[in-house]
Amino acid sequence: MKLLCFSLVLILSSCTSLKNREYSKEEIAQNSRKINQFFERTFMETVNRYPEFQTYLGIKKDYDQFNDISDEMEKKELERSKKILKELRKFNFHALNYDAQISYRILEEDLLQDIENYKFRHHDYPINQMFGRHSELPSFMINMHEVKTKKDAEDYISRLNLFKPQFDVLITNLETRKNKKILAPQFVYPKAISDSKNIITGFPFDKKSKDSPLYSDFKKKLTTLKLKKSENEKLLKDLTSALFTSVRPAYQNLILKLKELETHAPMEGSAEALPDGKDFYGSRLRKITTTDLSANEIHKIGLNETKRIHEEMKAIVNSVGFKGTLFEFFNYLRTEPKFRYPDTLEGKAKYLSDSNATIAKMKTRLHEMFGILPKADLIVKAVEPYREASAGMAFYQGPSEDGSRPGIYYVNLHDMDAVTKYEQEALAYHEALPGHHMQISISKELEDIPKFRKHGGFTAYSEGWGLYAEYLPKEFGFYQDPYSDFGRLAMELWRAARLVVDTGLHEKGWSMEEAVKWLDTNTPSPHNENVRAIQRYIVMPGQATAYKIGMLKILELRKYAQKKLGDKFDIREFHDQVLKDGALPLNILEEKIQSWVKSI
Numbered sequence: 347m348k349l350l351c352f353s354l355v356l357i358l359s360s361c362t363s364l365k366n367r368e369y370s371k372e373e374i375a376q377n378s379r380k381i382n383q384f385f386e387r388t389f390m391e392t393v394n395r396y397p398e399f400q401t402y403l404g405i406k407k408d409y410d411q412f413n414d415i416s417d418e419m420e421k422k423e424l425e426r427s428k429k430i431l432k433e434l435r436k437f438n439f440h441a442l443n444y445d446a447q448i449s450y451r452i453l454e455e456d457l458l459q460d461i462e463n464y465k466f467r468h469h470d471y472p473i474n475q476m477f478g479r480h481s482e483l484p485s486f487m488i489n490m491h492e493v494k495t496k497k498d499a500e501d502y503i504s505r506l507n508l509f510k511p512q513f514d515v516l517i518t519n520l521e522t523r524k525n526k527k528i529l530a531p532q533f534v535y536p537k538a539i540s541d542s543k544n545i546i547t548g549f550p551f552d553k554k555s556k557d558s559p560l561y562s563d564f565k566k567k568l569t570t571l572k573l574k575k576s577e578n579e580k581l582l583k584d585l586t587s588a589l590f591t592s593v594r595p596a597y598q599n600l601i602l603k604l605k606e607l608e609t610h611a612p613m614e615g616s617a618e619a620l621p622d623g624k625d626f627y628g629s630r631l632r633k634i635t636t637t638d639l640s641a642n643e644i645h646k647i648g649l650n651e652t653k654r655i656h657e658e659m660k661a662i663v664n665s666v667g668f669k670g671t672l673f674e675f676f677n678y679l680r681t682e683p684k685f686r687y688p689d690t691l692e693g694k695a696k697y698l699s700d701s702n703a704t705i706a707k708m709k710t711r712l713h714e715m716f717g718i719l720p721k722a723d724l725i726v727k728a729v730e731p732y733r734e735a736s737a738g739m740a741f742y743q744g745p746s747e748d749g750s751r752p753g754i755y756y757v758n759l760h761d762m763d764a765v766t767k768y769e770q771e772a773l774a775y776h777e778a779l780p781g782h783h784m785q786i787s788i789s790k791e792l793e794d795i796p797k798f799r800k801h802g803g804f805t806a807y808s809e810g811w812g813l814y815a816e817y818l819p820k821e822f823g824f825y826q827d828p829y830s831d832f833g834r835l836a837m838e839l840w841r842a843a844r845l846v847v848d849t850g851l852h853e854k855g856w857s858m859e860e861a862v863k864w865l866d867t868n869t870p871s872p873h874n875e876n877v878r879a880i881q882r883y884i885v886m887p888g889q890a891t892a893y894k895i896g897m898l899k900i901l902e903l904r905k906y907a908q909k910k911l912g913d914k915f916d917i918r919e920f921h922d923q924v925l926k927d928g929a930l931p932l933n934i935l936e937e938k939i940q941s942w943v944k945s946i
Contacts, residue, residue, distance in 0.1 A: 367440070369440070369441045373441055374441055374442065374443050375443070377437065377438060377441040377442055377446075378442050378443045378445075378446040380437070381437045381442060381446050381449070381450065382446060382449075382796060384433065384434070384437070385449055385453070385796035385797075385798055386796060386797065388430050388433075388798070389796065389797045389798040390797075392798075393405065394407070395414075396413050397409070397411035397412060397413060398412060398413050398486060398490075399413075401486070401490050401491060402490060402746070403746065403747050403801070404746040404747060404748050404750065404751070406498070406501075409491075409497075409498065409501040410500075410501040410504035410505055411504075411505070411508070412483070412505060412508050412512055415479070415512070415515050415516065415519065416515050416518075416519075417518075417519070417522065420464075420467050423460070424460070424461065424464045427457045427460045427461050428461060430453075430457060431454065431457040431458070431461070434450065434453060434454060434457070435454075437450065444941075445794065445795065445927075448927065448930070448934060448938070449795070449796050449798075449799060451934060452799060452802070452930070452931065452934065453798065455931060456802070459633055462629065463629055463633070465622075466622075466626050466629060468522060468523050468526055468528055469528060469617075469620055469621075469626050470528075471523075471528075471529075471530035471534065471885050472516060472519050472520060472523070473516070473520065473530065473534070473538050473600075473604065474530050474534045474538065474885040474886075475533070475534050475537040475538060475881060475882075475885065476737075476738065476882055476885060476886065478538065479512060479513065479516050480513075480538060480541060480542045480545075480597070480600060481541050481732075481733045481737075483509065483512065484545050484559055484560060484732065484733075485730070485733065487502065487505065487506070487560060487563065488559065488560070488563045488730065489743065489754070491505065492567075492751070493564075493567035493568065493570070493571065494570075494571075495571070496571060496573060496577065496581075499564070499567070499568060499571065499581050500581070500584075502564060502567075502585075503564075503581070503584050503585050503588050506560065506585070506588035506589065506592055506593055507588045507591070507592045508592070509588075509592045509593045509596040509597075510591075510592040510593075510595055510596040510599075512596070513596035513597070513599060513600050514596075514599070516600065517599060517600060517603045520603060520607060521603075524607060524610065526621060527620075527621065528620055528621070529607060529610055529611045529612060529615075530607075530611060530615065530885060531611060531612055531613065531614050531615040531881075531884060531885075532608060532611045532612070532613055533881055534611075534881075534885065535604050535605070535607065535608040535611065537735065538604055539601050539604050539605070540735060541732065541733055541735065542597045542600055542601050542604075543597070543601065544559070544731075544732040544733070545558065545559055545560065545593070545597055545732060546558065546589075546593065546594045546597045546598070548561070548562075549561060550586050550589060550590070551589070551590075551594060558589070559730065559731075559732045560589065560593065561585065561586075561589060564581075564582075564585050565582070568581060568582070614857060614858050614884065615884045615885070616851050616852050616855075616884065616887075617630065617852040617853075617887040617888075618852055618853065618855065623852075624853075626887075627641065627852045627853060627887055627888065628640075628641070630887050630888035630889075631644065631888050631891060633888075634805050634806060634888045634889055634891055634892045635805075635806045635888075635891055635892060635895045635896075635932070636804050636806050636807070636931035636932045636933060637806070637895065637932055637933070639895065641849040641852070641853035641854075642849070642853070644845050644848075644849050644891055644895070645845060645846060645849040645850065645853070645854070647842075647845055647894070647895070647898070648842050648843065648844070648845025648846035648849070648894070649846055651842035651845070651894060651898075652839065652842045652843060652846065652868055655835055655838055655839045655842060656672060656839070656868075658835055659672055659675075659832060659835050659836075659839070660672055662828050662831060662832045662835070663675045663832075665828055666828050666829070673867070675870075676869070676870035679766070679768065679832075679836075679870045680870060680871075680872050684767075685766050685767050685768055685829070686762060686763060686766060686767065687762050687765065687767065688762070689762040689763075693762055694728065694759040694762070697757065697759060697762075697765055697770065698726055698728065698757065698759075700767075700770055701726045701755070701757060701770060701773075701774045701778075702726050704770065704771050704774040704775075705724065705726070705755075705774055705778050705779055708774075708775065708778075708779045708780065708819065708824075709779060711822060712779065712780060712784075714822060714918075715780060715818065715822065715917065715918060715921060716780070716784070716918055716921050716922065716925075717918045717919065717921075717922045718788055718922050718925060718926060719788075720753075720783060720784055720787035720788050720791065721749060721787070721791055722745035722749045722752060722753055722783075722787040722790070722791070723745070723749070723752035723753070724752055724753045724754075724755065724778055724779070724783045724787075725752050725753075725754055725755070726754075726755045726757065726778070727754050727755070727756055727757070728756070728757055728758075728759045729756050729757065729758040729759070729760070734758055734759070734760035735760055737756075737758050737760075738758065738882070739757075739758050739764055739765065739773075739875075740755070740756060740757050740758060740765075740773055740776075740777050741756050741777065742754065742755055742756070742777045742778070742781075742782035742783060742786070743756065744782075744783075744786040744787065744790065745786075745787055745790065747790050747800070747801075749791075753778075753782075753783045753786065753787055755774070755777045755778040755783065756777075757773075761874075763872055763874070763875075764872070764874075764875050766833065767829075768827075768829040768830055768832060768833035768836070769833035769836060769837055770830075770833070771824070771825065771827075771830045771833065771834070772816045772825075772830070772833050772834040772837045773837070775815050775816050775818075775819055775824075776812045776813065776815055776816045776837070777812070779815075780815045780818060780819070781811065781812040781815035781816070782808065782811075782812050782815075784811075784815065784925070785808060785811045785812075785815075785925055785929075786808070788925050788926070789925075789928040789929060792926070792927075792928060795927060795928055799927070799928045799929070800928055802928070802929060803929045804929045804930065804931050804932075805889065805892035805896075806892040806895050806896035806899070806931075806932050807896055807929045807930055807931070807932065807935065808892075808896075808929055809892045809893040809896055810892065810893060810894075810895065810896015810897045810898075810899060810900055810932075811896065811897075811900065811924070811925075812893065813837075813838065813841055813893045813894065813896065813897035814896075814897045814900045814901065816834055816837055816838065817834070817838065817897070817901075820834065836869065836870050836871075838894075838897075839868070839869055839870075840869055840871065841890075841893040841894040841897070842894050843864070843865055843868055843869050844879075844883065844890035844891060844893065844894065845890075845891055845894055845895075846864065846868075847861040847864055847865060847879075847880065847883060847890075848883045848887070848888065848890045848891050849891070850864070851880070851883055851884060851887075852883075852887050852888070858880055858881075858884070861880045861883075862876050862877055862880050865879065865880070895932075896932065899932045899935070899936065900924065900935075903924075903935070903936060903939040904920055906939070906940070906943070907920055907939060907942075907943050910943045911943060911946060914946055920939075923938065923939060923942050924939070
């Protein structure tokens with residue numbers, strides 16, 4: 347024990363002496379250059395291990411391969427994380443410049459979380475109604491795998507031939523979780539089975555006139571190549587063979603497995619019900635929020651924010667002359683047809699055109715809010731039919747690093763009851779501009795930060811920014827329609843409510859029925875949408891807490907900067923400071939803003 351204490355004293359003394367020592371500009375520059383080379387090397391090692399990540403980055407190295415999703419790969423990644431952490435800690439943190447120190451801290455935190463959470467690697471549902479290989483792989487092929495050469499087309503077919511071995515590993519992963527009593531709730535299986543059947547429905551699987559999703563996608567991409575007729579025929583023949591010998595049996599086997607698992611699945615689900623569930627949920631909250639807030643603290647924040655937003659809503663209710671309670675106004679919004687788009691092709695097209703118009707108007711005002719603007723293009727797109735029944739209401743997919751593939755704002759138009767007119771404006775600000783497209787595109791376009799930061803992320807930061815981006819336009823004269831302004835508050839209320847129901851479900855023992863009823867009572871969202879939301883929170887514990895926690899931190903830092911800087915405060919400079927270093931944990935973002943304020 348004495349020897350251990352003496353060793354600790356020596357280590358602490360050594361650390362203190364390193365910290366207190368003065369380093370020359372040349373030493374700092376040299377050490378920072380070396381660690382940035384280390385960051386680049388380890389990032390590219392990661393890229394080379396994940397073919398799908400390569401495709402996402404626009405790299406066609408392993409264009410005919412998919413990621414290794416086996417448990418063996420997870421074990422290798424654990425050992426690799428330990429190795430990288432050991433290498434990282436050989437660098438002298440105190441002899442690095444400020445940017446390199448931020449990178450050091452971010453990577454260290456990521457690696458420590460990966461190592462700590464390895465024990466919870468099976469605490470998820472690889473197939474659920476929100477995501478999974480059954481829907482991700484077709485989406486990847488359709489949206490990510492570009493076909494610009496004959497070789498690209500051949501690689502597309504090679505990837506289709508890997509569907510069956512991929513799904514074989516996926517089924518093994520599902521069986522592993524079953525043995526650990528980690529099974530998705532019963533409501534997941536019909537939706538996942540339906541999505542799976544959609545992929546193997548249509549030509550060439552049956553004689554329906556409509557092509558199946560992957561066949562349609564490949565055929566459309568093939569027309570851009572202008573190959574010889576014989577080459578086209580050969581590629582389509584090989585495609586059909588891959589669909590029959592790999593894709594169809596992959597989905598057939600998965601469907602059989604899902605039907606079997608459904609017979610063992612619990613009616614409901616919560617993190618607390620999983621093995622070591624309380625510790626798992628605590629780790630999820632720490633990772634998602636990048637704070638040490640407890641479930642009880644988050645629950646209380648949600649209740650307080652709900653109460654505050656309700657009061658702001660009442661003011662709008664009075665301004666539009668509605669006679670009744672806030673709850674009665676909620677019911678009015680749910681049932682009044684004028685707040686919905688028609689459930690027709692024309693109605694869906696109108697939603698998309700309205701979203702494009704909202705974004706176009708915002709583009710003309712961005713220079714008033716920001717100094718740094720994104721270069722990548724942005725398009726609005728409806729979620730593809732094969733996955734629209736189970737996909738989220740709206741989401742964003744970032745552009746390629748070189749900007750050749752635009753960012754995509756996806757809107758789910760499957761249920762036109764869920765995409766209301768009064769929320770259309772705020773939703774476009776969140777997912778597109780000045781929200782996720784702004785934040786993610788700028789991050790990818792940065793030239794002075796390591797690539798692992800460009801392509802990494804922290805949910806509380808990104809979703810906090812998205813929610814802040816809904817609020818920001820209000821200060822610049824947007825939301826002229828009081829109902830749209832109410833929609834903004836309704837969406838903010840939705841994120842406050844998430845704090846309550848997520849912690850209620852996973853920490854306080856709430857049933858699905860209790861959680862849905864709480865949303866029915868406290869938000870204007872339709873009952874069916876509330877059911878889908880609670881199902882989402884059940885399969886993704888903690889994720890929904892990120893939005894409001896992140897927004898509150900950004901607003902807190904902005905208030906701090908305004909108070910300290912007074913007349914020197916410039917909203918554009920503040921936003922640039924928040925965005926110009928990419929996604930950050932909230933604690934590091936706070937330190938960064940404090941440092942910026944002190945420098946002015």
